[in-house]
Amino acid sequence: MGYRNVVLIGFMGSGKTVVGRSLARSLEYDFVDTDEQIQDVTGMSIAQLYRKHGEIRLRSEEQLVIKKLINRSGLVIASGGSLLPDQRNLDLLKDGGFFVLLHAEPEVILQRISRKNNRLLIGGKPDLEQIKQMLEQREEFYRQLADFIINTTEISVDEAVEVIAAKYRQ
Numbered sequence: 363m364g365y366r367n368v369v370l371i372g373f374m375g376s377g378k379t380v381v382g383r384s385l386a387r388s389l390e391y392d393f394v395d396t397d398e399q400i401q402d403v404t405g406m407s408i409a410q411l412y413r414k415h416g417e418i419r420l421r422s423e424e425q426l427v428i429k430k431l432i433n434r435s436g437l438v439i440a441s442g443g444s445l446l447p448d449q450r451n452l453d454l455l456k457d458g459g460f461f462v463l464l465h466a467e468p469e470v471i472l473q474r475i476s477r478k479n480n481r482l483l484i485g486g487k488p489d490l491e492q493i494k495q496m497l498e499q500r501e502e503f504y505r506q507l508a509d510f511i512i513n514t515t516e517i518s519v520d521e522a523v524e525v526i527a528a529k530y531r532q
Contacts, residue, residue: 365460366435367391368530371452371504372464373497375471377514377522378440381464384523386438389530395440399427408442421448428454452507460530463508464522467515468493 368385370378379395386393397408400423404411412420424442428451431439439459441452455461466474472490488496505511510529514522 364458365530366458367431367437367439367455367460368526369439369441369452369455369459369461370464371441371461371507373466373471373493373500375474376464376466377474377519378464380519381514381522381526382438382440384519385526388523388527389436389438391436391438393438393440394431396424396427397440397442400424400442403427421451424448425451425454428452431455432457449503456507461507461509462526462530463504463511465504465511465513465515467513468497470515471497 368389368391370382370385372378382395383393385391400411400420401407403426404423406414408420411423425448431437432454435458439455441455468490471493472488475487510526512522512525517525
């Protein structure tokens with residue numbers, strides 16, 4: 363297997379955190395959510411950090427988190443999903459990282475993020491049309507990075523974990 367870590371990418375609400383935690387348990391890996399790490403360091407949510415200090419600071423914090431992770435092994439890493447990730451930051455994880463794109467249909471994403479108050483884009487919670495537009499803008503970027511793609515729209519967390527773990531172990 364030449365991979366040291368599993369890196370989950372995708373839009374917010376695609377399941378990166380919930381699938382990531384369960385996948386980490388299944389693989390007996392540690393779980394790291396880059397957004398949570400940034401929040402722990404800065405004491406601000408991603409949206410607050412962006413509003414107060416701008417995208418350059420956010421990307422800088424993201425890069426610092428990723429640089430701490432790149433030399434570690436045995437991780438399941440959930441990358442941030444509220445903004446289009448910085449290509450340079452994700453490239454740092456690419457060496458030794460098995461990239462899994464979690465995809466979900468826009469209607470399901472809206473339903474999932476509507477249940478949580480911390481699911482905010484910079485301008486607030488997106489509506490269905492905004493989600494569709496952002497998914498369309500990001501799809502090619504995500505697909506280029508992905509070693510494996512799984513649609514989380516109609517499968518359980520356990521099913522997603524089983525499929526991803528099997529593919530990762532191949």
